[in-house]
Amino acid sequence: MAEIRVVHYLNQFFGQIGGEEKADITPFSQEGTVGPGTALQKELANDIKIVGTVICGDTYFNENIETAADKITSLVAGFKPDILIAGPAFNAGRYGMACGAVCKAVHEKLTIPVVTGMYEENPGADMYKKDVYIVKTGNSAAQMRKAIPALAKLAMRLVWGEVLGSSAEEGYLARGVRKNVFHKQRGSARAVAMLLQKIKGETFVTEYPMPVFDRVSPRSAIKDLSKAKLALVTSGGIVPKGNPDHIESSSASKFGRYDITGVNDLTKETYETAHGGYDPVYANEDADRVLPVDVLRQLEKEKAIGNLHNFYYATVGNGTSIANSKKYAHAIGEELKQEKVDGIILTST
Amino acid sequence: MQLELGHIEVKDVQFGAKTEFRNGTVFINKNELLEILKNEHFSKIELDIVHPGDAVRICPVKDVLEPRVKIAGSGQIFPGYFGNAEMVGSGRTHVLKGMTVLTVGTIVGFQEGIIDMSGPGAEYTPFSKTINLVISADKKEGLFQHEHEAALRHTGLKAARYVAEAARNAEPDQISTFETRPLSEQLNQYPDLPRVAYVYMLQTQGLMHDTYLYGVDVKSILPTFMYPTEVMDGAIISGNCVSACDKNTTYHHLNNPVIDDLFARHGKDLSFVGVVVTNENVTLLDKERSSSFTAKLVEGLKVDGVIISEEGFGNPDADLIMNCKKIEALGIKTVLITDEYAGRDGASQSLADGHPLANAIVSGGNANATIDLPPMGKIIGHIDAVNIIAGGFDGALKKDGSITVEIQAITGATNELGFNQMGAIEF
Numbered sequence: 001m002a003e004i005r006v007v008h009y010l011n012q013f014f015g016q017i018g019g020e021e022k023a024d025i026t027p028f029s030q031e032g033t034v035g036p037g038t039a040l041q042k043e044l045a046n047d048i049k050i051v052g053t054v055i056c057g058d059t060y061f062n063e064n065i066e067t068a069a070d071k072i073t074s075l076v077a078g079f080k081p082d083i084l085i086a087g088p089a090f091n092a093g094r095y096g097m098a099c100g101a102v103c104k105a106v107h108e109k110l111t112i113p114v115v116t117g118m119y120e121e122n123p124g125a126d127m128y129k130k131d132v133y134i135v136k137t138g139n140s141a142a143q144m145r146k147a148i149p150a151l152a153k154l155a156m157r158l159v160w161g162e163v164l165g166s167s168a169e170e171g172y173l174a175r176g177v178r179k180n181v182f183h184k185q186r187g188s189a190r191a192v193a194m195l196l197q198k199i200k201g202e203t204f205v206t207e208y209p210m211p212v213f214d215r216v217s218p219r220s221a222i223k224d225l226s227k228a229k230l231a232l233v234t235s236g237g238i239v240p241k242g243n244p245d246h247i248e249s250s251s252a253s254k255f256g257r258y259d260i261t262g263v264n265d266l267t268k269e270t271y272e273t274a275h276g277g278y279d280p281v282y283a284n285e286d287a288d289r290v291l292p293v294d295v296l297r298q299l300e301k302e303k304a305i306g307n308l309h310n311f312y313y314a315t316v317g318n319g320t321s322i323a324n325s326k327k328y329a330h331a332i333g334e335e336l337k338q339e340k341v342d343g344i345i346l347t348s349t
Numbered sequence: 350m351q352l353e354l355g356h357i358e359v360k361d362v363q364f365g366a367k368t369e370f371r372n373g374t375v376f377i378n379k380n381e382l383l384e385i386l387k388n389e390h391f392s393k394i395e396l397d398i399v400h401p402g403d404a405v406r407i408c409p410v411k412d413v414l415e416p417r418v419k420i421a422g423s424g425q426i427f428p429g430y431f432g433n434a435e436m437v438g439s440g441r442t443h444v445l446k447g448m449t450v451l452t453v454g455t456i457v458g459f460q461e462g463i464i465d466m467s468g469p470g471a472e473y474t475p476f477s478k479t480i481n482l483v484i485s486a487d488k489k490e491g492l493f494q495h496e497h498e499a500a501l502r503h504t505g506l507k508a509a510r511y512v513a514e515a516a517r518n519a520e521p522d523q524i525s526t527f528e529t530r531p532l533s534e535q536l537n538q539y540p541d542l543p544r545v546a547y548v549y550m551l552q553t554q555g556l557m558h559d560t561y562l563y564g565v566d567v568k569s570i571l572p573t574f575m576y577p578t579e580v581m582d583g584a585i586i587s588g589n590c591v592s593a594c595d596k597n598t599t600y601h602h603l604n605n606p607v608i609d610d611l612f613a614r615h616g617k618d619l620s621f622v623g624v625v626v627t628n629e630n631v632t633l634l635d636k637e638r639s640s641s642f643t644a645k646l647v648e649g650l651k652v653d654g655v656i657i658s659e660e661g662f663g664n665p666d667a668d669l670i671m672n673c674k675k676i677e678a679l680g681i682k683t684v685l686i687t688d689e690y691a692g693r694d695g696a697s698q699s700l701a702d703g704h705p706l707a708n709a710i711v712s713g714g715n716a717n718a719t720i721d722l723p724p725m726g727k728i729i730g731h732i733d734a735v736n737i738i739a740g741g742f743d744g745a746l747k748k749d750g751s752i753t754v755e756i757q758a759i760t761g762a763t764n765e766l767g768f769n770q771m772g773a774i775e776f
Contacts, residue, residue, distance in 0.1 A: 130696065166774045174775040178695040180714040180756075181774055187686055187767025188606035191656050191711040192545075192614060195684040198709050199543045199654045207772055208689065208710040210703045 004048040004159055007076045008037045009086035009102050009116075011095045015055030020246075023059035023094075027068060029075040030055075036144060040085065043152035048159070052079040054102075058094035061101070062250045062319075063276050068098075069105040076106050083159040084110075088117030088147045089124060091139040093251020093319055096124025103132040113158035117151045118173070123251055123319040125173055133158065134173045178208075214322075228342040231309035233332060235317030235325075236290035236349045237275025238266070238283065247316055249276025255315035255328045257335070260308075264297040277318030278349050290347055309341050317348055350439045351528040352422070352578035355521030359447035362398050362480045370515040375416075375445060377482065377512060385511055386484065390492050390500040397483040397729050402467050404726035407483055409461030410760045411452045411498075412505045412587050413476055413598040416445040416513035419582065426513065427506050427583040429564020437582035443516040449476060449600055450512060452505040453485040453730040456497050456557065462593020462760035463722070463752075470722045473762040475769065476600075483729050484508055498557050502588050505599065527612050529576045529623055536651060539620040544652040546622050547577070547607050548643060548672060552589050552596070552660040553628040559588040560597075560660075562626060572627035572643040574650075577608045580624065591661050594716045594762040595688050601761065606768050607656055607686070622650050627672070629665035640671035647676050654682035659765045662690050662716070666701040677706040688713035688763035689773055693755070699773075713763040714771045717755050724750030 012022040014035045033041050034053040041050050054075045061068045076084055084106045086099035096118045103114035117135035118125045125134055135154050137147040150171055157164060166181075167174040183190060190207070197204035222228050239247060245256040263270075266287035273283035273290065288294040296308045313332045317325070336344060357370065365376030379396055386394055399405045417426045422440015425433050455461070464476050471477035486504060488497045529535060536544065551560040553568040560567045562585055575584065585602040611621040627643045630636060647655055655676060659669045666687070673683050685707055689699035695715055728750075745754050756762040763771070 164776075166776050168775070176696055177776040178689055178691040178699060178715045178773045179776050180718050180771055182770045183772050184770065186606055186610075186770050187711050187713055187764075187772060188610045188656075189767070190772070191607065191684045191686050191767050192610045192619075194709050194711060195545060195654045195656055195682065196543065196614075196618060198682045198684065199545075204709060206708055206710045207712040207774065208687075208699055209775070210705060210707050210710070211698055212705065 004083070005079060005081045006044065006048060006050045006155070007079045007081040007084050008033065008040065008050050008053045009072070009084060009099065010035060010037070010053060010055050011098060012055065012057040015053070017055060023057045025055070025057035026060055027054060027056040027072045027075060029053065029078065036148060039144070039148045040152055043149045045156060048156065051081065056098065058092070058098055059249065061098040062094045065101055069101055072102050073105050073109050077110055081112060083112055083155055084114045085151060085155050086114070086116035088135070088137045088144070088151055089122060090137055090141055090143065090147070091119040091122050093123045093321060094248065096122035097127060097250065097319055098124070100124040100128025100132055100134070104128060107132065115151065115155045115158055117147050120173055121321045121323045123321050129173045130175050136171055136173055222343050225305050226303055228306045229309055229340065230296065230305055230343045230345060231336050231339070231341045232291055232293065232296065232312040232347070233344050234291045234312070234314050234347045235320070236283070236347055237273045237316040237318070238271055238287045238291040238314050239274050241270055241272050243272065243274045247274045247314070249274055249316060250318040252316040252320055252324070255313055255332060257311050257313055259310060260293060260312055261310040263293060265294045266291060275316045275318055275349060290349060292347070296345070309336070309339060350576040350578050351526065352438055352581060353441040354525050354527065354581060355420070355441065355443045356446040356523045357443055357516050357519045358522045359445050359480060362448050362482060364398065368512070368515055370445070370519045375448060375512065375515050382508065382511055386504050386507060388500055388504065390489055390496060391486045392489045393487040395485045397485070399466050399481050399483060399729070401478050401480070405466045405729060406463060406725035406727070407451065407453060407729045408463040409453065409455055409730055410464050410593065411454055411456060411461055411501050411590065413600040413760065414450045414505050414509040415600045415603050416448065416450060416509050416516065417583060417603065418443050418513035418517050420517065424582065426510065427586055429561065430503070430506055431510070434563050436579070437584055438576050438579035442582055443513070443519065443521060445513060445516050448480045448482065450505060450509045451476070451481045451483045452501050453483055454487065454497070454501050455731050456494055456501065456590050461590060463754070463758050464760050465722060465725065468723050468725070469720060470759060473720070473756050473759045473771070475761055482508070482512065485730055495557060498588065498590060506586065527578050527581070529578065529621065532622060532650065535620065535622050539616055542616070542618060542620045543654065544620045544622055544650070545611060546647060546650050546652045546655045547611060547624045548647065548655050548657040548676070549624050549626045550657065550659050550665065550668060550672070551585065551626060551628055552591055552665070554591070554631050554661065554664060557590045558661070561586050561588050567626070567628045568630055570628060572625055572639055572646055574646060575624045575626055577612065577621065577624050580605050580608055585626070592716070592757050593760045594757045595661060595713065595765050597660050597764070597766060598761065601764060601766055601768055606766050607658055611656070622652060629661065629668045631664060636668050636671055640668060640675050643672055644675035644679060647681060648679050652681060654684070656684050656686065658686045658767065662688065663701050670702040670704050670707060673707045674704055682709070684709040684711060686711045686713065686765050686767045688765050689715045690717055691715045691773070693717050693719055695776070711767060712772045713765050713767065713769065714756070714773045716757040716763045719753060719755050722752040722754065
């Protein structure tokens, strides 16, 4: 029987090229397995062989999604594969986005099954779980030993053309598709059982997880703006020229705090945008367009506001996970509270 | 309040010289029944008997009823009709088990359902497993829809009542006894068991989306307390023509599975204290009023948890969530039974409203899932209704008689009382 051919997609780190400093490498391929591909091969059945690996830098991919996806798809096609396996990406946001996008493109162009693995909070999961099977993994590479067999198992079921069960049964991230099934008991009996579990404080599993609509209650308005201390916070990625803290162009892993004492206007010599999710030309020409320091200094002068806080906070909101957004917001909020700021103007793109 | 329910197993139903129950068979005097059902509003009434496995398709189905007759105790089956509105739910009632009375007729045109007695469609309705006496009534010209609905509703009630008389002197094959005591006694009967009540939401969106309690239009009531056994004697009957899949037919009300399953565990691992019925009116004011009133009644029952069943979808999803939120806010746990409208691909949001407190849901399945029904040898009713009934679409009925339709169009397919085993899970 002919062997089943697998191609494995990896980023620069797992592809053993380098760390962040090599995140800009362009896509290339090589024969056989690389890095975690070796462990993955061991978990696959005897007649299933990883014939090639395609590697691409996360930054390069996320800043050139279309061209990178095209190039990678061609490289993958060159191996005449029966299936593509990408990652696992765990909680690495840019890697997750790349794995999802590569899987989607390859599936569409080459019509072969594809599968990847991610932590459920990876922005790539939210983005691609409806298009691509994503095996649920832990949130860091420390869980590689568990992730590899899980990824291999689902890959085999897919390439053998087996009909997959529900996300809970098979261990992939729920794709948000509801399918009718016949349970052993009628609905009313299931309801009585569930109610007793809930009353007793036992674990129960709802048959329909409610979609979550996060709502934030607004605070009451500032009564007198002319006395208020305001601060600027942005997810639009405005940073001092050179991006000294290396905030990532997407899936930012941090935020920055920058001193604007004496700064009345942001110029193209002094500030820039790090955000990879919008055309940077106009923001680079005049960063006030995203972070309105000039307008607020003007209002300060006119005594329309009390004063502008001398530090602003910035991160990049492109592909930032909800969990990380919450984390940064809490941290920034705490600091501004200490500084006795009355109000925050939050700009985004 | 204590009720003995005697099940008389029906093995067959046939037309015969005299309406009676003999050796497991219900015989019906066709002419006598037709005479009773004769109505100025109908140009034609026809009677048919269909059996499970028959190559028969019935459409459009309006209501399904079960023949029951009161042997002892106050009142009569379907109180509020036929001049008697005495309280029911006590004494003894006989049930002809294994058969139904089914009414068919094009009323609204886009809300009634399909029942297939065999084939893939039979899997989705409980009424492919019962022997059905089918009453097809064609309305006279110029009859308003609401008049037609009322006439057909009364026809079903009359027919069920007539057939049920055959059970009056029959010996039940099985007798079950159900008892709910007045609240203060009930609360003390099983002091160590979790106390549970049932919040029974009824379709009352008006315009032929109505339900009747002791003959009263439930649109006009405030939520109220009921003993569970009252439901078994037909205190609640269906007057609505809403989507077939999740409409509670009168049969569903009579055989409410939530009440059955709560009684099954009553005294064992829970104490079932009673039922609160409420409505699903369309104005915000009414929704707020009814849900607040329901929560107040539930609080007064001193329960640990409630099961809430919905009827219908979309607009009443708001009522469901309001009831859930307000009851949970009292520290009382809720489990909701509903169905889903997640689109044909199952990828859309299933409910029109949501809340994090609605964290325990039992689903009757996705009503938008499609099914291919083969052509059937015999059609009772008007099959071209399929092209316009909810769940159907233009072209649903093909030239060869086969049908592609959403299961929304199949009577009882996604029932929200939890009548069926079908549900939906996440893929």
